[in-house]
Amino acid sequence: MTLSNLACTSLCTVIDRLEIGLIVLDKAHCILHWNRWLATRSGFSAEQAQGQALESIFPEISNSRLKLAVEHAIKDGLPSLLSPALHGTLLPLYLSAEDRRQEKRMQQLIHVLPLRDQASNLSCLIQISDMTANISRERLLRQQAENLRRSSTEDQLTQIANRRKFDETLANEFHKAQTRKKPLAIAIADIDLFHQYNDFYGRQAGDAALVEIANIFRSSVRPLADLVARYGGEEFAFILPGMSEVEACHFAESLRLRVVAQGLANESSSIAKHLTVSVGVTVMYPDNDADTHTLISSADVALYQAKHEGRNQAVCFSIEDGSFKACT
Amino acid sequence: MLDLSEMQRDALGEIFNIGVGRAAASLGQIVNDEVLLSAPSVQIVRGKDAARLLLGNELRQLSTVSQTFSGPFNAEATLVFPESNALEIVRLMVGPHMSVEELSEFEQEAMCEVGNIILNACMSSLADLFHISFESTLPLHRFGDVETISIINDDSERVMLVLQVDMMISQQRVQGHILFLLSVDSMCNLFSCLDNYLKAQGLA
Numbered sequence: 001m002t003l004s005n006l007a008c009t010s011l012c013t014v015i016d017r018l019e020i021g022l023i024v025l026d027k028a029h030c031i032l033h034w035n036r037w038l039a040t041r042s043g044f045s046a047e048q049a050q051g052q053a054l055e056s057i058f059p060e061i062s063n064s065r066l067k068l069a070v071e072h073a074i075k076d077g078l079p080s081l082l083s084p085a086l087h088g089t090l091l092p093l094y095l096s097a098e099d100r101r102q103e104k105r106m107q108q109l110i111h112v113l114p115l116r117d118q119a120s121n122l123s124c125l126i127q128i129s130d131m132t133a134n135i136s137r138e139r140l141l142r143q144q145a146e147n148l149r150r151s152s153t154e155d156q157l158t159q160i161a162n163r164r165k166f167d168e169t170l171a172n173e174f175h176k177a178q179t180r181k182k183p184l185a186i187a188i189a190d191i192d193l194f195h196q197y198n199d200f201y202g203r204q205a206g207d208a209a210l211v212e213i214a215n216i217f218r219s220s221v222r223p224l225a226d227l228v229a230r231y232g233g234e235e236f237a238f239i240l241p242g243m244s245e246v247e248a249c250h251f252a253e254s255l256r257l258r259v260v261a262q263g264l265a266n267e268s269s270s271i272a273k274h275l276t277v278s279v280g281v282t283v284m285y286p287d288n289d290a291d292t293h294t295l296i297s298s299a300d301v302a303l304y305q306a307k308h309e310g311r312n313q314a315v316c317f318s319i320e321d322g323s324f325k326a327c328t
Numbered sequence: 329m330l331d332l333s334e335m336q337r338d339a340l341g342e343i344f345n346i347g348v349g350r351a352a353a354s355l356g357q358i359v360n361d362e363v364l365l366s367a368p369s370v371q372i373v374r375g376k377d378a379a380r381l382l383l384g385n386e387l388r389q390l391s392t393v394s395q396t397f398s399g400p401f402n403a404e405a406t407l408v409f410p411e412s413n414a415l416e417i418v419r420l421m422v423g424p425h426m427s428v429e430e431l432s433e434f435e436q437e438a439m440c441e442v443g444n445i446i447l448n449a450c451m452s453s454l455a456d457l458f459h460i461s462f463e464s465t466l467p468l469h470r471f472g473d474v475e476t477i478s479i480i481n482d483d484s485e486r487v488m489l490v491l492q493v494d495m496m497i498s499q500q501r502v503q504g505h506i507l508f509l510l511s512v513d514s515m516c517n518l519f520s521c522l523d524n525y526l527k528a529q530g531l532a
Binding site: 081 | 441
């Protein structure tokens with residue numbers, strides 16, 4: 001055996017032992033080499049594959065970027081990468097017979113590299129890596145990250161935004177209203193006599209009532225514009241960008257009416273036979289000196305007035321002239 | 329050296345436009361939608377001015393894909409996707425709305441591939457028309473800001489070609505802006521290839 005024969009044998013052995021798929025194509029796109037990794041995962045032995053056009057083994061590549069990439073390598077001598085995100089399961093390669101039965105292809109990262117011989121003739125090397133494990137790990141991590149993100153901004157019980165999300169959104173919307181010179185309305189709704197409801201029906205029923213009311217509120221806001229958050233125990237707060245005072249008053253009153261219409265029985269209440277809410281609302285055109293604290297405390301003042309006037313009311317507080325008016 | 333004649337500028341614009349057209353067709357195939365890439369505008373600038381050009385567009389977070397081409401002249405080609413726009417297109421191709429920091433390896437490889445398609449298409453049309461050939465490294469993806477892009481900061485006196493391309497995916501109505509920086513070790517060799525091409529066309 002000559003030295004170069006030995007080198008060739010070892011090289012073929014090495015290629016066969018590799019834990020990635022390797023295909024070498026000649027300039028007519030016919031298969032010269034087909035390693036063992038590929039044979040076990042494709043179901044075609046090296047003997048079956050060699051001398052065939054790649055397309056006759058894998059008909060699915062006929063209109064794919066892999067074919068273009070091979071042409072690019074052989075004609076222009078430039079390398080290409082086919083990412084799992086964009087091509088994923090392009091080739092019918094399977095980890096096991098079971099996967100093959102279920103048509104569960106492995107996720108692939110494919111490199112297409114030009115090979116230049118001493119006479120500068122171009123051929124092509126295709127390298128295939130199994131990305132299945134990486135991708136399922138990434139999906140898991142992403143799912144966990146999404147869960148974490150949700151739990152840090154969402155109220156666990158009612159699944160609407162929590163106080164932290166409210167504060168963040170308020171800061172953003174306040175800044176937007178300042179720069180665009182648009183109004184920003186805030187409403188705060190509080191379930192009337194909720195302590196008594198809890199004492200009478202028990203904490204579990206109390207939680208169920210909170211979820212019901214949160215659902216009413218969630219379906220009352222403009223999905224992409226507004227935010228409703230659980231602000232405290234039985235308090236909910238609304239960020240309503242761009243609403244005028246008339247619109248905000250109408251919105252606050254409609255919240256109150258929708259809760260009444262739901263008719264959640266409440267025998268513990270001295271004001272009605274069902275659960276009711278009081279709502280305070282205010283609108284600000286924030287100038288440069290304005291702050292969110294004034295906005296929130298104005299909505300709070302309005303809520304306090306609604307409670308003071310006998311509950312099951314919606315009241316608006318005017319920041320400009322300090323007056324109250326009933327919402328209609 | 330820093331000046332391109334109108335003829336040279338038009339010729340480079342046209343040559344790269346052929347490549348950009350091919351890239352658009354390949355990208356369209358991937359997203360199953362019409363991808364439109366505008367005819368590139370060509371400028372030639374010093375590295376430090378390129379930084380200003382990028383900063384001028386208020387690009388903070390950048391995502392870049394680069395390949396090093398070697399041949400009659402050696403070139404480091406870098407595609408710059410400003411965070412706010414062109415990256416949106418890649419996100420659209422691969423999935424949900426994410427910020428640059430959240431792009432995982434999965435999307436980074438997709439960025440690499442999109443960059444690879446555009447860079448190969450542009451450089452191969454250049455090679456075709458100049459009757460030359462290049463070898464190239466595989467694409468490399470990086471995140472960073474203007475300070476961390478080596479092509480701009482390594483050697484600020486070095487001149488480079490800057491191509492600006494607008495990208496649009498028609499049905500999704502997503503628009504983006506991509507910068508193609510081509511830092512050539514010998515601008516003279518590129519110009520002599522260009523002049524030969526113009527002569528062969530009977531234009532110079």
